[in-house]
Amino acid sequence: AQSVAQPEDQxxxxxxxxxxxxxxxSVSGNPYLFWYVQYPNRGLQFxxxxxxxxxxxxxxxxxxxxFNKSQTSFHLKKPSALVSxxxxxxxxxxxxxxxYFGSGTKLNVKP
Amino acid sequence: xxxxxxxxxxxxxxxxxxxxxxxxxNLGHDTMYWYxxxxxxxxxxxxxxxxxxxxxxxxxxxxxxxxxxxxxHLNLHINSLELGDSAVYFxxxxxxGYPTGDKLFFGSGTQLSVL
Numbered sequence: 001a002q003s004v005a006q007p008e009d010q011x012x013x014x015x016x017x018x019x020x021x022x023x024x025x026s027v028s029g030n031p032y033l034f035w036y037v038q039y040p041n042r043g044l045q046f047x048x049x050x051x052x053x054x055x056x057x058x059x060x061x062x063x064x065x066x067f068n069k070s071q072t073s074f075h076l077k078k079p080s081a082l083v084s085x086x087x088x089x090x091x092x093x094x095x096x097x098x099x100y101f102g103s104g105t106k107l108n109v110k111p
Numbered sequence: 112x113x114x115x116x117x118x119x120x121x122x123x124x125x126x127x128x129x130x131x132x133x134x135x136x137n138l139g140h141d142t143m144y145w146y147x148x149x150x151x152x153x154x155x156x157x158x159x160x161x162x163x164x165x166x167x168x169x170x171x172x173x174x175x176x177x178x179x180x181x182x183x184h185l186n187l188h189i190n191s192l193e194l195g196d197s198a199v200y201f202x203x204x205x206x207x208g209y210p211t212g213d214k215l216f217f218g219s220g221t222q223l224s225v226l
Contacts, residue, residue: 008226033201042113042203044154086153097142097167099156099215 002027002095006102013081014110021076021105024090032094033074036066037087037106044090050074061085081109114138117218124192125226129145129184129221132187132221134202142166143185146201154201160185161223199223 003026012017032051036044048059053087055067064073074091086109091102117134124130136143144167145157159167160179174190189196202218 031226035123036215036217038152041219043203043219045217049214080119097159097161098156099144104152104154 001062002098002100004046004091004093004095004102006089006105008105010106010108012051012108012110013077016080017081019081019107019109021083021089021091023074023102024077025074025091025093026072027054027084027093027095027100029095031066031074032066034072034099035059035076035093035106036090036093036094036101038090039087047076047089081107083109083111085109094109113214115202115204117200117221119221120219121222121224123224123226126192126194128192128194130189130223132164132200132202132223133191134185134187134218136183136202136204136216137153138204138206139183140204140206140216141182142205142207143179143182144203144205145185145187146203146217146222148199148201150198150221158185158187188222192223194225197223197225 005024034049035047050057050067058064070109088104090104092099115136142161144159148154157171159175162182163179176188179185199220199222201220203215206213
């Protein structure tokens with residue numbers, strides 16, 4: 001069975017500090033991995049994806065994610081958090097037609 | 112110029128009623144989806160259509176019936192609404208169903224409240 005785990009319901013960081021939002025996955029075959037962000041009362045927006053190639057993937061708004069095959073992880077990172085980064089973040093894995101989403105991690109960036 | 116648009120944005124109705132949510136995408140995508148997001152923000156796929164053909168039909172009560180008149184539209188009809196149907200329903204589309212890693216484009220959601 002395919003699954004995605006986001007072990008933290010909430011992550012709190014101070015503005016200017018680095019942030020990490022964790023994601024691990026379990027899939028059969030090669031994973032296509034994604035991060036999406038959801039702002040209040042909005043649909044999910046694509047941030048970045050890993051298909052193949054370099055393990056460090058750069059995406060929108062200064063975010064990046066590191067694919068680690070041995071640890072089956074795809075953590076989202078940003079070197080310097082902004083208050084405007086506060087939102088709900090979803091990790092997802094695509095297997096054929098289906099996207100499997102994690103439970104979401106609420107990121108709070110405090111001034 | 113909205114890429115994926117769904118209507119209505121809010122839907123408040125009584126138990127037992129029948130309601131529909133409409134979705135349209137102007138991206139030229141082949142595949143469209145319906146997702147349900149519950150009160151805990153958990154997101155789960157319900158249906159997927161590729162060029163008007165149903166390709167994903169998850170374990171969803173048969174009170175929910177999707178219809179795709181063309182590849183740019185995917186509507187969701189719900190019969191005999193129940194309290195547990197209250198959620199936010201998201202429409203989404205992608206360029207190709209598989210096997211590429213094309214990303215999803217989401218609509219802004221329809222918040223359904225069943226009283």
